[in-house]
Amino acid sequence: MSGTRPYSGLIERLKNAGLRPTRQRLALSRLLFEGEGAPDRHVTAEQLHGEALGNGIRVSLATIYNTLNQFTRAGLLREVVVEPGRSYFDTNVDDHHHFFFEGSGRLMDIPGESVQLQQVPAAPAGAKVRRVDVIIRLEEEE
Amino acid sequence: MSGTRPYSGLIERLKNAGLRPTRQRLALSRLLFEGEGAPDRHVTAEQLHGEALGNGIRVSLATIYNTLNQFTRAGLLREVVVEPGRSYFDTNVDDHHHFFFEGSGRLMDIPGESVQLQQVPAAPAGAKVRRVDVIIRLEEEE
């Protein structure tokens, strides 16, 4: 299942982000950015941990958390808050919004152009808009 | 500070929601729906607890949590998720969106009409839209 160029540009990518390309960071990058479902992945720490273990990658959950946070700070990931008490990380860092399936807890990108705010209200004085999140919460029918 | 009609329609409101109007539920309703800042309040459990204690209302934090959840289920409150690890409850149950001040963790309503989605993408097959949340994240300038 491993390709011929196992680490393509991932090492560079990590270095550019100011992160040492360690074994675990590389392996996780691979899952996140080149794995099944990339480039539009939405993972929780637990999920990624399970996936790593399933692929024979030995990483502690603490490292998963640390890595996800570092990647987020470095701009490689984006954190999405939809549920109290659980964080999702999105491999798509561009401007876009989300569908959230309430039943299964699954998150899905909405292509950037298909939601358009007609008018974003002016930010209150002394504040500036850092980001606009649109979450369309879905109920799954049987 | 207590008015002449201390419980106005709150008892009815609770009864209609299928909740017994107990001492603590009434007191909390009063803070939430008739207190300072009503009818547009955004509280965390901790905040409401502190406020209750400050007003001489003896309630346990567990009861605050249970009450907020019951009120939410009953449609008297709406839960807003903006930060990982902290839940806000909104006394405004109508359709509307929020400004979120990242520095202070303060939440503010945006009047319903001033944000308009130009086109809400169709829900994926087998799912229907339950709610659309728009959160405008603000950075406070100095």
Place this chain on the structure above:
DNA sequence: ATACTTGCAAATCGTTTGCAATACC
């Protein structure tokens, strides 16, 4: 009287942290 609520303390969940061992440059 009966069923529902409350408070407390303990339990749980997701996440973070301290620190000794280990890997990277």
Place this chain on the structure above:
DNA sequence: GGTATTGCAAACGATTTGCAAGTAT
């Protein structure tokens, strides 16, 4: 070699839960 990173286990903060005691109808 020196610094950054990892893993483990303990610590944490927010929230939930079990159960005995109290309260509403």
